Amino acid sequence: MSDCKPVSTPMTTSFCSQPKPDSSSCDSKEFRSILGALHYLSITRPDIAFPVNKLAQRMQAPTVTDMQALKRVLRYLKSTISNGIHLTRSSHTSLTSFCDADWAGDTNDRKSTGAYLIYFGPNIISWSCKKQPTVAKSSTEAEYRTIATTTQELIWIQNLLEELQIPLTTPTIFSDNIGATYLCANPIFHSRMKHIAIDYHFVRDLVAAKKLQVSHVPTSHQLADLLTKPLSSTRHHFLKDKIGVIEDTAILRGRKGVLTS
Template sequence: MSREFEMSLMGELQFFLGLQIKQGLEGTFVHQANYTRDILKKFNMGDSKPMTTPMSTNTALDADEDGEAVDQKEFRGMIGSLLYLTATRPDIQFAVCLCARYQASPRTTHRQAVKRIFRYLKFTPELGLWYYSGSSLSLRGFSDTDHAGCRIDRKSTSGTCQFLETSLVSWSSRKQASVALSTTEAEYVAAASCCSQLLWMKATISDFGLKYGRIPLLVDSTSAISVAKNPVLHSRTKHIDVRFHFLRDHCEKGDIELIHVVSANQLVDIFTKPLEFDAFTLLRGYRLKVLTMHSSRGTLRANGPASLLSWYDE
């Protein structure tokens, strides 16, 4: 870095914009434990009953127009605080983004859902992202979608994440801009979004002299993969906005390689829907590396860096 940029040595980085950073020989651990405790105290949730997941699988939020209105300023403050926490807590990304859709007219049900997230943070204040020091810079992407998951307008929710080997470096959970007429269309749009992010990361990393061939993009929809590889537009794709067809273009150019992954190994589920405790903790810990400092070291010693990669190819 010092060969490319003008830099000054100010000691080992420990705090940065609310992020707490611990560097060691095995890797780097980034978390916001102090910030988590601060917002729990700020919103009087410090003594709340802990919960094991940020959202119940039975939760189905909608506008709830007949529900009791709550303080909009307080609700927006809670959402804003949680959104900043998602910088190191991808495990709450979906729940926070879902609740954030109702900031214009929050109701009691929406505030209860947000309080559930705070109660989950009370249970897991020390979690953060673990980056193994021996990871290579090989890029991989995952994409998935919850078709027509929004109860109001029936738009789908796209989930994507990008890895440098086993290190999670980028993720998103957002509602699609248009209504998808089929699961194939929704999956194709989500894959296009992930492709865009992978190409941006590829261009950024190439500034440091690293070159990539085909970047794997893992999708659990064989139909979406077929659409991306089919050079002829057919009835399945006529409703898809033309801006998403650059995915097919980059597949043909060899920049992106779409690979099918079985649904059981599709880790992006954590960004598209509420999950049961067992599935949620598996994706959160072993696969996304959202761990505590103690458990991150234990995971590395118990499994080793090689086995941490094996589940990609199952």
């Protein structure tokens, strides 16, 4: 793949999660080997978390189409090889998170993919992209479950920072689903959501105790959108830069120096 043609996004917007019945199988060992390397890379590249998550669900019986989608991720990485997470020094010690879910995005089992991004000050420190274990009956339910998962991670990080004696303000979760946002604070919605497991209602207790704030954010500013669905080139690069995955100018200058020498 060293001479492959670069692409601007890691996955096409037309990607279908349901395998084609006439697709032939590919080398499963090679597929899993490349995917394992990409799993390791996603520790520092959240912009490939979604395609890696989707393709990991094909490890049982990968097809030629899956291998082509996997190679597209490699082609994207070639075009963004000098990109990385940009960390900056800041006096802000607040915890902020963005969470999102695509409702019934998997055409095989109609389960949703939930994702979150957590920031400590201006720097991203934790993210996740994972398929939800149960089918959500509404977009509000899918989003609310993602808020609950994000809250668990926030509490763990908050406890860790408190042990390090770092002062913190009330953590904030941003969701683009108004119904899920209201559900966290307004008990009148309880009758509509009784089928949700009781465990997830601990979010409401934290909001009532003013230990957590859940706020609405427009979909256009929802950063976690990058980890829930394949996006267009313009949208992908906009969110990638906002998240903090940017081009390292020092690496880029080094590469240009090697090419010109």
